[in-house]
Amino acid sequence: MELHAVADLPEIRPGDDIAELVADRATLEAGDVLTVASTIVSKAEDRAVDLEEFPVSGRAAEIADRLEGITGDEKDPRFAQAVLSESTELLIDAPFLLTETRFGHICVNAGIDRSNVPDNDILLLPKRPTKSAERIRAGLEERGIEDVAVVVTDTCGRPFRHGQRGVALGWAGMPASRDWRGEEDRDGHELGVTVQSVIDELAAAANLVTGEGDGGTPAVVVRDWDFGDHGGSDELFRSVEDDLIRQALREWRFEG
């Protein structure tokens, strides 16, 4: 398996065609996976916005106020409002905001970035990252590039472990996971691990190459990796019934 960053991508502007920009700079082959950082997908989809676009609700003012009291840092209630507007559920409201975005992803601040946004205050995540991945894949196909899977990625934190790592937000042209159910181990026994989230593993692998800074390398071509002869699943985000941690969080409140 090989990973190479796509070189020389420009600063991405609203309306830019990512498929075209990548196709002009990289040789893609059937079976490759193209990972694309959500940052540039958002820029292309005009998701860089200013805070003044978020008139503050009472709830957002209250949240920002409490966070300011707890952290001692100034908190803009318009930012809290942007997070609420992007979310369907607020899982933790202090000492930071953990929410479920409208497309089902759980992360801090609804994944809103303040880095790598040149002309606006903030960058929202793509509205429907799987749709974005499908569009990029279709754009490649229009240019005669067939059978390339696309994964839209972000970097985010997680419970239990320090630090952040690359994760998948959207995908097209391959299932989200390898389903190993019914397959056997080296001794002919049934496997313990059943569902391998390969798009998250691809996103994590790509993140080693893209980095988090000024590298200018948001797109990565993965070659010579094969999904293989397995069942597939397209479920990535857990539902509440299926997630004890979410259930526990619903009954809990930070008392700091």
Add this chain to the structure above:
Amino acid sequence: MELHAVADLPEIRPGDDIAELVADRATLEAGDVLTVASTIVSKAEDRAVDLEEFPVSGRAAEIADRLEGITGDEKDPRFAQAVLSESTELLIDAPFLLTETRFGHICVNAGIDRSNVPDNDILLLPKRPTKSAERIRAGLEERGIEDVAVVVTDTCGRPFRHGQRGVALGWAGMPASRDWRGEEDRDGHELGVTVQSVIDELAAAANLVTGEGDGGTPAVVVRDWDFGDHGGSDELFRSVEDDLIRQALREWRFEG
């Protein structure tokens, strides 16, 4: 960046020298990262055991009994005892066991595997995976192979997202994370993402190559990836104070 599985590794037995087995089969270069699945580290460290080695405590009997009632599947109380014996804290006791292992890793069933264990009932995780990584790295150095980092990996699940993915349990020869604090984005602003868990990303990348089944490919060489000129951190597992999810779980109980 390139990843290649080490070919032709045999079935690993207690006392086997993983450094030697890998060095005989792969050409390692300075700057490479070698990932090794915990399964074979455990086998080499004699961590394949039988359930009869776990005399059942009252607590284990109670846990197994409740799980049996909830899930409708037969539960061996000796397995519950093995999980307790490997753990320092029980975070969830139903409808499955989520614990913190003695070395700080949080996962279901203390990471105990029933797949890929030929002659015993179960396989415990290595006792101190970072010590294991250091030993393998020292073994490579004894054979004149210098400057190869080693990451001991496992596959496990996570909150919020379906499926399992590769994670790091232990590491040697490199920091666990890249610390981006103080570095700048493309516009000279401070970065949002601060700590990138590169060993977890390496473990996830390698897992795409090792797979979960009968592939027989537990070791992967990562070439042409560079930690780069960043600060580093060796904290991987969050402490309770630093983990709201753990705090929430302490106050919660499954009522199913």
